Amino acid sequence: MAALSLFAGTASAAPASPPTASGPAQLQSALDGVHRAGVPGVFAEVRDAGRTWRGASGVADIGTGRPVRPDMRQRVGSITKTFTAAAIMQQVEQGRIRLDAPIGDHLPQLVPGERGRKITVRMLLNHTSGLPDYIRYAFPSLQEMSPKSLDDNRFRRFRPAELIGMGVDAPAASEPGATPGAYSNTNYLLLGELLEQVTGVPAEEYIARNVIERAGLRHTGFPTGPRIEGPHSRMYEALWGLLDPPRDYSVYDMSWTGTGAALVSTMDDLNLFYGELLAGKIVSRSSLAQMQRTVAVVALDGSTIEYGLGLHKVATEGCGTFWGHDGTVWGAGTISLTRDDGRRRMSVAVNLQRWNGPDSSGEPRHHPVDDALKAFSRRAMCGDAGAGAGPAGGAGEVSTG
Template identity: 55%
Template sequence: MTSRRLPTSAPRAALAAAMGALLAAGTLAGPAHAADGPDRQALGQTLDAVTAAGMYGIYSQVRDGGWTWKGASGVADAGTGRPVRPDMVHRIGSITKTFVSVAILQQVERGTIELDAPVGRYLPDLVPGERGHRITVRMLLNHTSHIADYIVPAFPSLLEGSVKSLEDNRFRRVAPKELVKMGLAGTPTGEPGATPGSYSNTNYVLAGLLLEKVTRTDAADHITRHVIRKAGLRHTSFPRTPHIPGPHSGAYESWYGFFDPPRDFSVYEMSWAGTAGAITSTMDDLNRFYRALLRGELLGPAQLAEMRRTVPVRAGGGVVDYGLGIYALDLPCGRFWGHDGGVFGMATQSLSSEDGERQISYGVNRTKYQQIDEGGIVPHEIDIAQVRHLLVALCGTDAPTARTASGTPFLPFPADRGAPVRP
């Protein structure tokens, strides 16, 4: 393949931006669910449609009140044909950011951190001078700091038409402060506090270092004790080795055809993501986590309200309503909160209704399977099938199909979903 500049913009599940297309295709007044929950047969069919479109494997859990459905389709190992299971442990990428934000807001409750205090008050050596004075803790959490992302300098070959960096860094351990220095050395994307914000992993690596400074504890250990365990999660962790703990799938990275066949990156040193995206979890744990969060079991009312104060943030080629480590999406059947995440070979989506009653979390084990043309990323039928599964789960079987009135596909998230520039 000839050398070319590889795309480094990353996905963000900007479902709210697709409302026009949904309205054109037909909308719902509310969730068209049976009394005992969504249609199990339809959920299974839409899950199978994702693998029929070319995804290797997908696992999903849907909850509606006390009703739960879980399913899996496809293979965990492309070589042996070993099937995926609904309970597999999965790299959740940027969903890690919600966990980190909860831990920071718990410290806000305790009075050890002020949301609108300058970051330089806590980390003067790391973010010195005027920048440290102007950028606040809130700006880190809602991506309005305009600090550049560190991914490009961390994986420099991606801008040179090569995926060499991905293999070179498979076992490389990098310190959080080194990642932050890469981001701070980059050109700012705007003035601190300006909207729309600009999504940057550097913000959440800084948030992890801030957490360590005020708690005098390793950030992963603190989040494990005060967020993961508090939420009652049994299969969620920051792995200490390059391996995914517990039963898991392969993580097949295509990088838009540069890996053909796709390469398995399930064994990978995740210090490059750290508190921006290194957590592993299951779909059941993710639904438990967001339900506990939205029901006020992890934060008090004031901090939960702050978390849900949104600003427009540019991410993955679109704009999303982003709060503090969580974003809002307006679907035909209501507003949903959550996050998505993508690392090399794995992508995840988790969404919950405002009361935590209706939920979906699903993971896929192949990423950047789309093609690139002069106009950018070309949507794939896999994307359309994922959207349909999500809509059936949250809005019912009468949900509009994932196409516009003209018959062309629409994507509630950008077509480059899962790109690791944004774990």
Template identity: 55%
Template structure:
């Protein structure tokens, strides 16, 4: 691990146009933290590696771990249908066919509710036909998760229950949150905090139910493919539109700690972890195919080996956390800008120098040397 090279790679991402980036890299007993760019572009405040930030769908691994702990306690059964537990939310034959495992692994066939919840994104993923107006319109909208689930259930199915490839959908994780509330009698955010976050000693991690982030954090700039120019800060935003599917706030150190413990069998049992790591093809929001288990990605990095973890994106913020199969190498990184790519005449996001700079940093951070 070469600290000067890692820092140079971060600096290159900022120089390529990225507003801000932070990262923590661990190789065996060595660790390195770095930052580049600005936490507040208007005030000229620098990014700091200790800042808390929204990390989007990294949240799903925390929710999946909480569900697996309920399975271990005998409270629920992954092979039972969601219709058995929540027949009023997914009724009839469809509810009877969709198991909890399918919800966790994105093979339920349920569509994502997002295009219906945000009207100006109704053409998503046909990006060129969308506008970002709903992001501002819904900055303080308090969504009811049951209403969001209903939108996903009512939408045209994206597959058959258990079919491959699966299709990534937040609807399934909102259903899992409702299941937690049914079984435990607590909101999913509170239960995940008590069963996963607190026991793991993640002192800078929370699932907030409000619109603000406590403690020092960067502004979070959304570009929406150049439709916000300059990028607009969405660090204050009501996160009820995703709840425990993507509302987690955390730090680099806590992400590395969490995934290190999870993949060492210290948060769920070895048998639960084994089941979480049974993967299959899932189509992501951008149309790419990912190797997905139950709340975990498997990433094959050419020449570098196999890594496990998750990435995530919300308005203005993104993150990734990866741990090598042998547990010796870890990377957690977060950025405070999203969707910087411009669209071509056909509405296809075009490559940007930021993309190449980030790939170069990832290769350096995950490498053996």
């Protein structure tokens, strides 16, 4: 799925010390700007050297006016991929998985024949397998620019093998191992099946026990049904102008994305998770080094990003190198990035997706929300330097699904 751009409302901010001289007022003002640009509700947490700021702007429910809160739970989409990748690396450390082993050695029934012998575990993790994404086949009306599939699949229960089959049977995106890679959710459903095979327990259960609990996360987990437990926002999908007004998809069976993008979390938990991961507390330092070996990958929106093993690298001019992920599902988008020294962390969530309507050629138009999210992200990542700093080398988009 297309994702948030990094550089990308009644306002309220939890009292906290300012993360930098930019202060709570400037962060809150930038967050309010996202709401004013057209997002119903946005909430975030920024940490710097042990100090924390939390803020929210807008509404969680357009109909009732219920405000968003900084502690709300959110469907965080493909941020799930970092959790799945960390679980795989734990099994690599235990010798049960080899990064350069063919996936056909483990799952020949899912990736048969020569393809299974060529595609390695590493290629699944860094999206160089050449397997295309299955989403356009699971939601066929999207190819006709119709939202019908979104409603048809709201309570549909997909099996991982069913979705993987859609990707495996489709025309290949590239040869296995070729770069740039092609971002594909098919890869991470296969990794979930691999994790289950080598551990003997469902992948979601293993991730909960060995990644989520190890990181000390209290409000993160895979949903057990179509509804989110705990305080959360409605999630409004515009589908590039096809849904006007945007439609609420906060109640949805997330089996369509599983170990690729189904997690629910909070901004506090995400900042904690990436801090623990980069500190070597979830996987070993050597495993983390493997995760941070990046290749060029073409995201689902056509942009090229630097992608490792479940981690996206974002270099910013004057503010350092950040690691993390972003993600979207129907109606919800999230970005979480942590500087490589672990001191500066930023997570932000919005309850509107695909707000860019089409231009005369059918391409998504630029929207003020894009600029407002960039402005908040710069401020959150860079403090005062964020007023003028941008990503180095033009690599300022997080568009990974």
